[in-house]
Amino acid sequence: MSPVIFYDYFRSSAAYRVRIALNLKGIEYETRQVDLREDAQKSAEYRALNPQGLVPMLEIDGHRLTQSLAIINYLDIRYPVPPLIPAAAAERAHVVAMAMAIACDIHPLNNLRVLKYLKNELGHSQDELDNWYVHWIREGLPALEAMAKPKSGKFLFGDVPTGADVCLVPQLYNARRFNVPIDDFPTLLRAEENANNLDAFAAAHPDRQEVPA
Ligand SMILES: N[C@@H](CCC(=O)N[C@@H](CS)C(=O)NCC(=O)O)C(=O)O
Secondary structure, X not given: OOOOEEEEOOOOHHHHHHHHHHHHHOOOOEEEEOOHHHOHHHOHHHHHHOOOOOOOEEEEOOEEEEOHHHHHHHHHHHOOOOOOOOOXXXXXXXXXXXXXXXXXXXXXXXXXXXXXXHHHHOOOOXXXXXXXXXHHHHHHHHHHHHHHHHHEOOOOOEOOXXXXXXXXXXXXXXXXXXXXXXXXOHHHHHHHHHHHOOHHHHOOOHHHOOOOO
16 A cells, blocks of 8 residues: 655644644654745645645545645544544534634634735735734634633543644644734633643644754
8 A cells, every 4th residue: 555645844734733633543654844944835846746835735545635624534534533523413513613713714814825925025014914913813712712612621622632623733833833822712722731632632743743954
């Protein structure tokens, strides 16, 4: 069987999500580094594989998969144990909604290419970029806290990690990296702490990844 190949970058939060999911599912994989600092994601060679020019990308079972949530969904169907998305319709919708609140409504606004466009094409200062970054996190996380709280346990939904936690942990890592205050989200912090106590999450942390030379 061909090896599973993961196109990764240690600080990419979308890639971090997939590393966590691969670890939770116990899937062994080889890594190919795509150095975002060098714009390797925009190279003709990489775009020939992934026309969006973004990480992550996963080669598995003869498929080339892109988009972290699509990859996680594939892994959950292909390797159902442990499940990352509940089977019951309403629970599933709730977990997916929390994952999407992060992956669709917070993360894309603070992505590298957005920040670069604001700075280089629209002429915004670094201070304005910093404010922009904080703004979208501070708008998104209170909503996520409120969404999660009623059905949370050790994790965002109940007492086992789901795809929502898989998205949460990288987003909070990012928030800390940019010094965004996040102390006022007890449900999110509890889920993060419990997640990071699991090997699958800890091993996916950016500090434990290969850094391109
Ligand atoms: N919606 C995509 C987002 C992927 C994405 O934005 N990746 C970022 C790193 S976290 C990237 O490759 N950025 C390169 C760039 O902005 O040029 C997913 O979930 O996979």
